[in-house]
Amino acid sequence: MSIEIRNVSKRFGDFQALRNVNLDIESGELVALLGPSGCGKTTLLRIIAGLETADTGNILFSGEDTTDVHVRERNVGFVFQHYALFRHMSVFENVAFGLRVKPRSLRPGESQIKQKVMDLLKLVQLDWLADRYPSQLSGGQRQRIALARALAVEPKVLLLDEPFGALDAKVRKELRRWLRRLHDELHVTSIFVTHDQEEALEVADRVVVINKGQIEQVGSPQDVWDHPASPFVYGFLGDVNLFHGRAHEGEVQVEGIRLQAPEHSAVQDSKALAYVRPHDLDISRFTPGASGIVATLTRAIVVGPIARLELEPTDSNPDNPGSGTIIEAQLPAQQFRDLGLHEGDTVVAQPRKARVFVEDWVSP
Secondary structure, X not given: OOEEEEEEEEEEOOEEEEEEEEXXXXXXXXXXXXXXXXXXXXXXXXXXXOOOOOOEEEEEEOXXXXXXXXXXXXXXXXXXXXXXXXXXXXXXXXXXHHHHOOOOOXXXXXXXXXXXXXXXXXXXXXXXXXXXXXXXXXXXXXXXXXXXXXXXXXXXEEEEXXXXXXXXXXXXXXXXXXHHHHHHHHOOEEEEEEOOHHHHHHHOXXXXXXXXXXXXXXXXXXHHHHOOOOHHHHHXXXXXXXXEEEEEOOXXXXXXXXXXOHHHOOOOOEEEEEEEOHXXXXXXXXXXXXXXXXXXXXXXXXXXXXXXXXXXXXXXXXXXXXXXXXXXXXXXXXXXXXXXXXXXXXXXXXXXXXXXXXXXXXXX
16 A cells, blocks of 8 residues: 655644655555654654554545545554553453454454464464563563554554564564565565664655654665765764865865765855765874874774774863763774774874865855
8 A cells, every 4th residue: 555645744733743745655565763852753753553643744545635534444554662552461362352342243253363363373483482572672672562453454554663662672673574474475565664774764665754743854864875865864873973065166175174075066165064974084103294184083992803993183172171072983893903003092093085065155
């Protein structure tokens, strides 16, 4: 089932949760709504589900306007962050619940319910727990049961609100892979809300980045990572260093160095922001006359194959060491060892690649 979101706005008192949101989701897609807390992503999900009503705008399922259709008639499966399982029911009865409460004319027979529930429990690889109760399950198991329960009514749309947010990192990673495999098998149109960038980029077909109730960018995980549409998207997707400088005719001057920005060749002497990922910085020992940002290595964290460095530019504030902006760099652990660097050493950081946004330039 395809979903069309048209001009949706929502206000709670003085707070504008959504501002004129437009989005198309194709049938069978797995889409992530990604953004910080309070950006409006859960409100949008609840409006799609029919749990919340938009102030203005429409929601269409496969071309049919469902704006005024009750949540019970939308045929939507919903999975919440905190499982929402019935504690007094066994795993089997939790999954069967949606089938048992269907109108009599639509309700399957008892043997069909049993077959369907066991098939779903096998699908989520937990058929051996059918007689257990939620309190006897781990967090990851509970979330898989919640998903099986949502799938039992054969929803046309599956909505997941921070589905793995309450789980520890290892279980979260396992469930991410599992959800992707399950989706590839079932092809149910699915939308999940997350503030975890890694989760969105790893699982989704497309990522919708939301900020302050508006969509900043929509694209494939690779597209939004490689070509962020705005400073917000660049800053939100993973660690990044921000440098302030000035752009002029395709060059940007920051921290005493020049960066090429041919996409801004028409710009004349304007404020610019240069974003550099930690892994896009070359680090070398300081030698007089070296080109780059001269900095002090204040901290080195070497875990596994990666060395994470914290650098403080030496000209940040000579009267107050430690007060300046910290630059984060990443390099292979072996390369770091080969450089023989120690905390307190002076180094040179040279950006290999930067994404530049011009702040106040107006094209003539």
